[in-house]
Amino acid sequence: MALDENIYNLRREKLRQIEALGQPIYRSKYDFTHTIPQILEQYSGKSAEELESSRVNVRVTGRIMAIRLMGKAGFAHLQQGGQRLQFYVKKDAVGDQGFELYRLLDLGDHVGVSGYLFRTRTGELTVHVEEITFLSKDLLPLPEKWHGLTDVELRYRQRYVDLVMNPEVREVFLKRTKLVQSVRRTLDAQGFIEVETPMMQPIAGGAVARPFVTHHNTLDMDLYLRVAPELYLKRLLVGGFDRVYEINRNFRNEGLGWRWNPEFTMLEFYQAYTDYQGVMNVTQEVITEAAKAVTGGTKSKWTVTENGKEIVQELDWANWQKMTMREAIIKFWPEKAGVKPQLKDFASEVIVRSMVGQLQNSGAKFAYDLAKPVGATIAALFEAVAEEHLMQPTIIYEFPTAVSPLSKQKPDEPEWTERFEIFAGQMEISNGFSELNDPEDQRRRFEAQLKERERGDEEAHQMDEDYIRALSYGMPPAGGVGVGIDRLCMLLTDSHTIRDVILFPLLRPEKNSSGGDENEAQDVK
RNA sequence: GGGCGCGUAGCUCAAUUGGCAGAGCAACUGACUCUUAAUCAGUAGGUUGAAGGUUCGAUUCCUUCCGCGCUCACCA
Numbered sequence: 001m002a003l004d005e006n007i008y009n010l011r012r013e014k015l016r017q018i019e020a021l022g023q024p025i026y027r028s029k030y031d032f033t034h035t036i037p038q039i040l041e042q043y044s045g046k047s048a049e050e051l052e053s054s055r056v057n058v059r060v061t062g063r064i065m066a067i068r069l070m071g072k073a074g075f076a077h078l079q080q081g082g083q084r085l086q087f088y089v090k091k092d093a094v095g096d097q098g099f100e101l102y103r104l105l106d107l108g109d110h111v112g113v114s115g116y117l118f119r120t121r122t123g124e125l126t127v128h129v130e131e132i133t134f135l136s137k138d139l140l141p142l143p144e145k146w147h148g149l150t151d152v153e154l155r156y157r158q159r160y161v162d163l164v165m166n167p168e169v170r171e172v173f174l175k176r177t178k179l180v181q182s183v184r185r186t187l188d189a190q191g192f193i194e195v196e197t198p199m200m201q202p203i204a205g206g207a208v209a210r211p212f213v214t215h216h217n218t219l220d221m222d223l224y225l226r227v228a229p230e231l232y233l234k235r236l237l238v239g240g241f242d243r244v245y246e247i248n249r250n251f252r253n254e255g256l257g258w259r260w261n262p263e264f265t266m267l268e269f270y271q272a273y274t275d276y277q278g279v280m281n282v283t284q285e286v287i288t289e290a291a292k293a294v295t296g297g298t299k300s301k302w303t304v305t306e307n308g309k310e311i312v313q314e315l316d317w318a319n320w321q322k323m324t325m326r327e328a329i330i331k332f333w334p335e336k337a338g339v340k341p342q343l344k345d346f347a348s349e350v351i352v353r354s355m356v357g358q359l360q361n362s363g364a365k366f367a368y369d370l371a372k373p374v375g376a377t378i379a380a381l382f383e384a385v386a387e388e389h390l391m392q393p394t395i396i397y398e399f400p401t402a403v404s405p406l407s408k409q410k411p412d413e414p415e416w417t418e419r420f421e422i423f424a425g426q427m428e429i430s431n432g433f434s435e436l437n438d439p440e441d442q443r444r445r446f447e448a449q450l451k452e453r454e455r456g457d458e459e460a461h462q463m464d465e466d467y468i469r470a471l472s473y474g475m476p477p478a479g480g481v482g483v484g485i486d487r488l489c490m491l492l493t494d495s496h497t498i499r500d501v502i503l504f505p506l507l508r509p510e511k512n513s514s515g516g517d518e519n520e521a522q523d524v525k
Numbered sequence: 526g527g528g529c530g531c532g533u534a535g536c537u538c539a540a541u542u543g544g545c546a547g548a549g550c551a552a553c554u555g556a557c558u559c560u561u562a563a564u565c566a567g568u569a570g571g572u573u574g575a576a577g578g579u580u581c582g583a584u585u586c587c588u589u590c591c592g593c594g595c596u597c598a599c600c601a
Contacts, residue, residue, distance in 0.1 A: 006570075007535065007552060067563070073558035090558055100554090107551075119560050144536035144550045146562055151536085153593050165536095209599055237569060254600040403601050421601095459600085508592080 048119035108138025182293035197232035208228025225251035245269035279479030290318035337362035375400025392425035407433035432481030439471035
């Protein structure tokens with residue numbers, strides 16, 4: 001049983017006693033004159049004398065986070081908007097009934113107090129209460145007051161308690177809101193329009209990932225939760241919306257981890273008549289502005305643990321590193337793997353395979369599949385060799401065609417595409433490219449993906465005939481970008497798990513009785 | 526799915542080679558009209574995640590299960 005029944009029942013009894021005092025329980029409104037942050041902002045600078053000479057009457061509400069009773073008087077702290085304000089209750093000032101109510105209050109209760117501001121002997125700004133109004137009862141005990149709630153599972157399962165107890169958690173989510181607001185502001189100012197495209201799609205396209213499946217009863221059809229909005233946004237380019245964006249959830253039926261949650265928030269935007277270089281610039285601006293909105297500057301802290309030691313890195317969001325994927329592999333080629341490859345080596349499948357051999361002989365962990373096209377092997381080399389070194393915001397550009405089914409090829413090198421990704425803090429946070437708009441080329445790419453699928457690659461892209469039809473009506477040249485909002489938020493708030501930037505991350509279902517009940521155990525399996 | 530670690534009161538944590546399961550906060554009773562980790566006196570709160578095993582005796586050792594965390598794999 002998750003509830004503490006003793007305390008719950010005691011507090012219900014107190015609720016009855018409060019009702020007996022003539023206070024409506026669970027009343028519907030309270031007219032306040034200030035929020036606690038407003039009072040702190042307006043009166044923190046006022047001296048005791050100033051407050052005394054011009055009496056400031058206030059009505060404020062909040063949740064009681066600390067309470068001290070001393071016979072016929074008492075102090076308590078109210079919390080609202082992440083901030084706290086003390087109030088002082090004196091039996092002489094609130095009367096017998098008012099003081100009886102005060103005696104029945106518990107940590108966590110919501111009250112409204114009416115009175116005037118003063119400073120205590122120790123100088124703390126405090127409300128001298130003349131009337132106290134009961135607003136809502138906390139029937140369950142809050143966590144212990146100075147350690148707070150640290151159990152990570154409880155923090156995620158009961159985020160509401162986490163938010164009450166841990167101001168820094170509240171702060172992260174406020175920053176997340178600032179981030180998203182900033183992204184919208186930057187794109188709106190450049191004439192982008194925000195749209196909403198289907199979350200439920202008959203074909204899960206636009207990214208290579210396993211989808212969630214659901215079913216519509218009336219139409220008796222399976223639908224996929226989208227893995228990306230990409231193909232719909234590009235249909236809008238065909239339709240004449242030249243600058244569109246969407247900030248919304250994507251769903252990928254894959255593992256959970258420090259940077260993966262099955263549903264995550266993605267910004268995607270598309271701009272007609274420009275290429276990957278054009279949208280790269282927009283993306284840099286969007287991210288730099290977001291960093292300013294969240295941190296006030298262009299730099300953010302990123303704490304890395306190396307060999308048990310915490311090292312604080314400073315990520316500079318106004319200073320972008322830039323290199324091609326091939327250059328990155330060469331630059332970060334490990335010494336123990338022998339001679340560095342050269343740019344021209346990537347054109348030879350034989351040499352790329354020998355690079356794989358070199359890397360494996362050096363003992364590096366390296367997952368690859370030689371049955372896949374050579375481009376996929378190069379991308380795997382990049383991940384194995386370079387990704388862990390990409391700490392500062394870095395743009396990696398020119399990706400193999402084999403792993404870029406929706407990107408336009410480089411005119412002079414058809415094995416490579418006009419595509420870039422942005423990395424920071426060893427995470428991929430963005431992916432963009434010149435959009436493939438040749439319907440026949442697109443059909444061939446889909447067909448190549450179908451072969452991968454037949455080979456057993458469940459994540460290979462499906463054929464989307466309607467998308468090809470849309471392209472056949474003519475899509476303007478365009479660049480498009482996706483930005484992982486959760487990961488960007490992690491980087492800007494020094495959060496090292498995606499669960500710390502998602503209010504309600506996915507968790508295993510909670511058991512409704514303690515212990516290993518066998519029937520339930522089977523259900524879980 | 527593999528490896529490592531953890532699970533003790535509502536919360537945060539103790540408990541010697543395996544020898545009576547404890548503290549602080551929260552709660553309850555009482556005292557206290559400027560406290561702020563309020564203080565003081567007292568009270569209550571536990572199937573030590575679950576099941577089984579070894580043992581005179583298990584929070585401690587073993588097995589299985591459940592849950593959580595970290596990590597590897599998967600996730601362009």
